[in-house]
Amino acid sequence: MSEAQGFHQQDYQRPELVCPAGTPAALRAAVDAGADAVYCGLQNETNARNFPGLNFTVPEVEQSIAYAHARNAKLLLAVNTFPPAGKFAMWRDAIDGAAKLGVDAAIVADMGVADYAARNYPELRLHLSVQAGASSPEAIRFYCEQFGVKRVVLPRMLTVAEIAELHRQIPCEIEAFIFGNIGMMAEGRCSLSSYVTGASTNMDGVCSPAADVHYEEDAARNLTTRLGEYVIDCFSGGESAGYPTICKGRYLCGVQSDPYYAFEEPVSLNLSALLPDLMRAGVTALKIEGRQRSRAYVKSVVGAFRKAVDDIMAGREAAFASLLALTEGRRETEGAFPSKRWR
């Protein structure tokens, strides 16, 4: 963004680029592509991307911390799901491990987990996950005061203007999503998947478990996506597809004659054009979604945003490589960030 357009280098501090990793190879790709911090999860229900074959063992976290720290990058551990009654031990073990291994921060959502971490490991830096759904100054201040939370990851439902206002009212850093999957606008409170599969992101770390997803493609290349016993979308031959989640499904409803996206459309968030605005609004960290994606995705997206942030900080116009090929449904949106009327 040029100075002629009203943005000046001194208007903002250099933001931290927070990048996803589902495997150690992806973590190394993120660090090598210029991530300031990489977030990852353990191979269990304690994180919101509990997918088969994904995530880190404890030794892998340890090795990855060494790799990241040797290159001046941080490792953040997502412990950001909600323990069901009687299963708290798994979350406690995750926090114990995070503290013992020396992660740079634990990303938590549940108040019990936050409380356990704050009481037992006061030196462990806590970030409040987007899954906590804290979007008001009152809610965020509560987490800061009670558990010493140092950063809040904001739900993707606030405008940039609201983020700027929030920044003036809270005592912690702000992390905002800038790219990737965008789902229901009540993050941490969506249980749609539970009604069909019995599992949800909140408590099981997985929305639409792969075991419940079935794809059928006919000779004309029409693709039917089923979740459990329900058809949640049909894509005609050549039509771009999306993730098999209920919130992105197309349904026959009484108000429309054809199936339509009743909740959300398959589309990815891309705030490339809003980066200077976010930085001026007081956002400390820019977050890229996609721990479930490949190292090819990580390398491309992190590299693109690394260059853009560096360009902005240097007072240059940020030239963006197109990331459209990596977006869900091959479509991108700025969501609620410019205004609440994004559909």
Next chain:
Amino acid sequence: MLAPPPAGRPASPLKKLLENAPSVLLAPVPLALLQPMFTRIATHVAQARPELFNRLGPHAGKRFLIDPTDLPFVLVLTPLPDRPLLTAHRRHERPAHVAAIAGTFFNLLDMIDGSLDGDALFFSRDLQVSGDTEAVVALRNALDDFEGSALDSVVASFGPLSGPAGLALSVVRSVRGR
């Protein structure tokens, strides 16, 4: 490279020739002649990265049909930690499997090699998945944890043949990418 060339973009004659070359050249080749190469690929990956099998968990012994849609045969991968199998079959044989992954040879190759994103290929409908989706996701994630280029690693394992094989592959890929 992020995604395959968009459909409808005219391909150069050389590019088209190279894209069709594997299919044309391999059509008359008896699969028995190719099988030792596939066995070596499976064995090499298992030896180079044995921890990949940990990521597969309960899906390690399952049979995955890998269908390069532009080649005259399909592959069946059975990622057993001690004895991984990668076998070639003619398409009409319809080998038994629990999950299938289909796409063009180079798209599958680039996805396995860590230079194309599997979700993006699925979104653009350049990758088809059927059967046991959980097993496919586990396999995709396991293969994606390969450090560096899996393809370069496999090619290097072919000893004296690795030089010419690697050169031929890089030429084909660079022309294809234009």
